[in-house]
Amino acid sequence: MLHRIIDKKLEINALPGQVWKVFTDCEITRQMGGEYVTDWNAGNAFGWKGNDGNMYTNGKILKVVPEKLLRHSLFNGEKPPKEISIITYEFLECGGKTLLAAREEIHHAMTDKQYEEASQGWDYALNAVKDLAEKL
Template identity: 30%
Template sequence: MQPDLDKVFKALADPTRRYLLDQLREDNGQTLGELCRRLEMTRQSATQHLAVLEAANLVSSVRRGREKLHYLNPVPLHEMQERWVNRFEQPRLRMLSAVKRRAEEAMKPSFVYVTYIQSTPEQVWKALTDPEVTAQYWGHRNESDYKPGSRWAHVRADGSGIADIEGEVVESVPPKRLVTTWFDPNGPEDQEPSRATFDIEQHEGIVRLTVTHEDLPDEKAHQDVSGGWAAVLSNLKSLLETGHVLPQAPWEMP
């Protein structure tokens, strides 16, 4: 889905909304109350500004229990950059990429990615959980019965049976929400698992898929999942919308 540029420019034109984005860049995943304290404004005013940012897809929100957390979503800005900058400014693009990496290093180790897919919640759920489908766009088979408390494994699709990621199903509400823990079975014994949440929302003929990967061990892990999820979800989107994965695996591109 292409960003609504009128909404993006309108959202960025207001200094208060730019300040909100700056606050989320520095400390991603804040509640409305936390943002209000930083801005010294009423909850009603902050809610109105956040509604404009969410309408422009510059901010996404995820519920955690009784709290609603707000996250900076860089996708519309990235798509604007792809449209007007990348074709003409390759040297400057490399510099911007370096700035982006430094900005990501300043964030706490959690990552949120939002994408819109022309599909149904049931098809997106199947794409996330069916081992035959995940093998097509991810190169791995996601194997589990997807019942809370069950083991799940991210097994190589080459027939070796090697699991590069293992974990536990924390929450499973098909076709709306899936929460799993992640850890490296070949990593250190004292590692703490990270946590990935998939929220699937229907908007007429479009599905909004929000992936939240949190409890990452360090900034390197944050950098790895940032690029990894963008590549995997682009391939998933292509498969569901066209019936084919991308001509080249995105994670293999230079």
């Protein structure tokens, strides 16, 4: 079966600016195992580099509104690269807290098991963001 979208929402006891820092401050992201390699400008390269120095993902920044929205693509490792998904994060303030909404639009076939594993990966990653943001 094909699954095309993963939607997750998580309430974080921190303001959007603090949550944004978890994405953009290398000193903080390294606590999650790496850092984003980008200049945070739409149209430019975007990727995740692990603390081991390896690049694990590559894509392109599609839209940035600091502390409000981040949208980027992910590419496969082929030459020329093919877009495999688009990921959007929305940082919504709710009474001194942040509702972090994450959405992945998947552009390739996945089995039910792959989809379940990807969804669980999102839960893990978003909880790591929550833990770090709430400590700032």
